[in-house]
Amino acid sequence: MEALGARLAAQYPSGIVYLQGELGAGKTTLVRGWLRALGYQGKVKSPTYTLIEPYDLSGRRIYHFDLYRLTDPHELENIGARDYLRPDALCLIEWPERGGSLLPSPDLWIIIEHRREQRRIRLDAMNTMINH
Template identity: 55%
Template sequence: MTSVKVYLDNEQDTVDLGKRLAAVISPPLMLNLSGELGAGKTTLSRGLIQALGHKGAVKSPTYALVEPYEFDGIDLYHFDLYRLSDPEELEFMGIRDYFTQRSICIVEWPDRGHGLLPQADISLQINYVGERREVEISSGSDKGSQLLSKLK
């Protein structure tokens, strides 16, 4: 699979990367976002979700675990698994029902759901590098590889 690195200087760059992703993705799709607290996972999600047409605020679904959004022909689910204490909790919430042919699933802290989440099409690892962020975007499927080639 392929990967690419992107460097972000500020919050607007992070939002813009979300917008660039929104321009190339389509369902079904699973997108994983990993990185330390405050690295920009929710900010990137906000850029993506608003670029798809959401007009309101995009909040982190830290307490609810999932925040749904509906667009024309797309069900987008934004997960934040940070507070998940046991991956089995995902079974109780019916996690598999979210992954459909119409869905785009954005998962923050995917490692917390290890073993119960499908393979991501695209994974983003956001790391602090001084004042900047380094984002390694990698594909986990053929579809992910195709999307990465469009993103470059």
């Protein structure tokens, strides 16, 4: 999963990316590979309790969201999500279905299915005009 994240980092250094999959599917591991490829060397953890984990890499803003604990999409307003969902940032959003229609459309939607020892990964590029 880290290798896939690294490959995607080259194609999507900014934009909105949805990461959908069950608990333990590898979403945060994919994010770790993505961040490492962009130069981040620190610890990468799932922001399950903080909801948003910001990273600043040489002026590049990256936000890792984990919306698993949201019970209502309007909670996004309470955490100031609109301030983070900027066109110049990379927003990696786990559990996007919990954000409902309050999230912008993704540039890339990654769906991870984890069954036993195998993963099936589907990538849907929603915006082919992303500026790299």
